[in-house]
Amino acid sequence: MNFDYTFHWRPVIRKLPELLEASLVTLQISVLSMIIGIGIGLVLALLRMGGPKYLSWIATAWVETARNTPALFQLFFFSFGLGAFGLHLTPYLIVLAGLSFNNAGYLAENFRGGFQAVPDTQMRAARSLGMSTTQAYTRIIIPQVFRIVYHPMTNQLVWAVLMSSLAMIVGFRELAGETQAQAFKTFRIFEYFAVTALIYYVMVKMILGISRLLSWRLFRY
Amino acid sequence: MNDSIAFFSGFGPKDLWFLTQAAWQTLLISVLSISGGTILGIFFGWILSESKVVGAITVGFILDxxxxxxxxxxxxxxxxxxxVIGLAVSPFWAGVTILGVYTSALVANVARGGIEAVGAPMRRAGRSLGMSYLQTMRYVVWPIGLRAVFPSWVxxxxxxxxxSALVSVLGHPELLKVARDLITRTQQPLLVLAVAxxxxxxxxxxxxxxxxxxxRKWQS
Incomplete structure (x- = not known):
């Protein structure tokens, strides 16, 4: 074991603006995939709890595939797999679709758990007070479910940020991809990835901090 | 242009065997890093539960x-x-080590939860029955805590x-890496991906x- 390596941090510092810009791309694609994932996840959860048989079967297949295969596998499906149908997505869309698919699968299970945690009597009580079904859902059920799934949702956002680093493999230039591109240009691989690890750490901590502040504001009562 | 046939040939039985071997590699990496990481993680979890301040700033911070x-x-x-430090490690062992440490960081949280799930009165009851610290851990905390956190451990x-699919970035031929190579050769992405x-x-x-x-069995 001989140590004859000199660290060179200057090339990394010089490229720091690029890395920070790429980290904004990471945040953007993660948040976007979360929004899409929440929408689809809600639909999947409702379908699994009581939809037409074949639709509920599709929802189950989606959830089980998302949860039982690696996220990277899902990205490969959207890049090579759709390529087989002659559908060639741009790297950005591949990553967005892959992340959204994964988020939707995990969130659907969270939502289902949330809906099941709210007792049926809440619905009946709301209906007997003269609310319509829509009113009962939007004013009574959804707020309670939201409170239950808030923390799992925050965790999923953190996961989305961490998962988006897989974009490096399909050639999209978010933070990890940009780091790889810069690192292999200069062969300062260790230094670049050390700085990137730090940026990811700060991003995750920021998300958790903001979510905690929001939860104080949202759940005052 | 018969040469091209050598480069792009269809998916055959031999490739299925390739993928089976690759799946074996995936299983091997996972089993090694999960078992190593779990032992390490239980130890870290124990530190976190015993030393709330010092443990949280040192071990807790690093694992986080x-x-x-x-x-x-x-x-x-x-x-x-x-x-950089001149250690020649194969991608396989590097992957197992890093994945193992990562696992231990996740397991530490689970283990701490398990230990804390067993309340202080229960442990004191064990001690006052004449059990040593280790005996309380082994016969009181372990069985109850394990049941509480087993699902999260799974x-x-x-x-x-x-x-473990990510070990492919280091170039080790695990399932997803082999699948990707096969896709390049066979040009039949759907079939290969479906098998993987x-x-x-x-x-x-x-x-x-x-x-x-x-x-379910434990709950009844």
């Missing part, structure tokens, strides 16, 4: 960093660190099984089912 940085970044970073293990996906499903689905079964 492992959970807050993407695994793929950790793999590239530490694999290069091994090279969740961690399944997550690591899936995350089926392997992952076959590895992880029985475990999650068995865990659910065990959980």
């Amino acid at each position: 960093a492992f959970r807050s940085v993407p695994l793929i970044i950790q793999l590239v970073l530490f694999y290069n660190l091994f090279n 969740g961690v293990a399944l997550g690591v099984l899936k995350d 996906g089926a392997f992952y499903f076959a590895l992880s689905f029985p475990i999650s089912r068995y865990a659910a079964h065990l959980e």
Whole structure:
């Protein structure tokens, strides 16, 4: 074991603006995939709890595939797999679709758990007070479910940020991809990835901090 | 142009064997890193539960960093660190080591939860029955805590099984790496991906089912 390596941090510092810009791309694609994932996840959860048989079967297949295969596998499906149908997505869309698919699968299970945690009597009580079904859902059920799934949702956002680093493999230039591109240009691989690890750490901590502040504001009562 | 046939040939029985071997590699990486990581993680979890202040700032902080940085970044970073300090580690063992440490960071949280799930009165009762600290741990805390957190541990293990796919960035021929190589050669992405996906499903689905079964059995 001989140590004859000199660290060179200057090339990394010089490229720091690029890395920070790429980290904004990471945040953007993660948040976007979360929004899409929440929408689809809600639909999947409702379908699994009581939809037409074949639709509920599709929802189950989606959830089980998302949860039982690696996220990277899902990205490969959207890049090579759709390529087989002659559908060639741009790297950005591949990553967005892959992340959204994964988020939707995990969130659907969270939502289902949330809906099941709210007792049926809440619905009946709301209906007997003269609310319509829509009113009962939007004013009574959804707020309670939201409170239950808030923390799992925050965790999923953190996961989305961490998962988006897989974009490096399909050639999209978010933070990890940009780091790889810069690192292999200069062969300062260790230094670049050390700085990137730090940026990811700060991003995750920021998300958790903001979510905690929001939860104080949202759940005052 | 008969040459091109050698480069692009269809998916054959031999390739299925390739993928089976690759799935074996995936299983091997997962089993090694999960078992290593679990032992290490239980130890860290014990530290976290015993030493609330010092443990939280030292061990807790470091483990939290492992959970807050993407695994793929950790793999590239530490694999290069091994090279920097002149340690020649094969991609396989580098992958197992890094994945193991990552697992231990996740398991530590679970283990701490398990230890804390057993209330102080219960432990004091054990001690006042004349049990030593270790005996209380072994005969009181372990059986009760294990049942409380076993489902989350299975969740961690399944997550690591899936995350082992990332060892492919170091170039080790595990399932997803071989699948990708086969796609390049056969140009039949759907078939190859379906087989690879089926392997992952076959590895992880029985475990999650068995865990659910065990959980039901323990509850009754």
